[in-house]
Amino acid sequence: MGRTAIVTGAARGLGKAIALALRDAGHRVAANYLVDEAEARQFQQEHGIPVFRWDVSDAAACREGAARVEAELGPVEILVNNAGITADAMCHKMSEEQWWSVIHTNLGSMFAMTRPVVEGMRSRGFGRIVNISSINARKGQVGQCNYAAAKAGILGFTKALALENAARNVTVNAIAPGYCDTPMVAAMRPDVLEAITAGIPAGRLGTSTDIARTVVFLTDDAAGFITGATIDVNGGQYLA
Structure with a gap:
């Protein structure tokens, strides 16, 4: 059964792959973006997924954006x-x-x-929330006190929110990706990227598809008994 999904940061990288995978699973997907208007419009034109621009760090913008999505695509589940x-x-x-x-x-x-969106999920008795964290939330990273702190905070948020909503059939899980072939990782110096890849037991970077498949699994109706979990997708680079 197709449901309405919002994917934030969806015009490129992991978000783009997640949006496409959810669409292919039969859902109505709203792709949120902020920065690159041309890139977002090209994504919409190529893939037929509507794009919506707002700043996810702005609570008022998020309320307005979610309302626009629900008006156009239906209740966000x-x-x-x-x-x-x-x-x-x-x-x-x-x-x-x-x-x-x-x-x-x-x-x-x-x-x-x-x-x-969570109140509507609770009232309808169904919801799937997946929060994308990072391997660096687990192990830390030099030069990323801000990023590691934020991504680690996501794990605590996920657990608390999962406990609050489990009885309403609203699951909340996190994914902690390792280093994947995204534009963010591609921007690293070649020698740094080579050293990172050498430290991954699987012998390669992850792919956006590796993460997207995990999202599709966690958002499926059949995944209703998994909540409060963090799924590490990192090729064995860090074992929590």
Whole structure:
């Protein structure tokens, strides 16, 4: 049965793959984006998935965006909180703007996006929320105190929200991807990327499809007994 899904940060990278996989699973997908208008419109034209622009770090914008999606596609029953940014620096050199921009976008968006849709999920007796965290939430990373803190906060948010909603058939899970072949990873220096790949027991970077398949599994009706979990998809690089 097709349901309405929102995927944040969906015009590229992991979000794009997740949006396509959910569409292929039969769902009506709303692809959220913020920055690149041309890229988003090309995505919509190529794949037939409607795009919606709003800033996930802005709670009012999230309320308005979710309302637009529900008016056009129907009640939101699947939410994938994927949008995220980096602003790397060693902590002793990190600016307040670098810290707060990552915290607000990567962690604050969890509440800002979930709050407008979770009441409807509870009242209808069905919901699937998947929050995209990171391997660096598990192990930390030099130069990413802001990013690691935000992504680790997602894991606590996921567990608490799962407990609050389990009795209403609303599941809440997290995925902690390892290093994948996304534009964010591709922007790394070649020597750094080579060293990272050498440390992955599977012998390769992950793919966006690896993560998207996991999202499709967790959002399926049959996954109703899995909640509060964090699924590590990292090729064995870090074992929690």
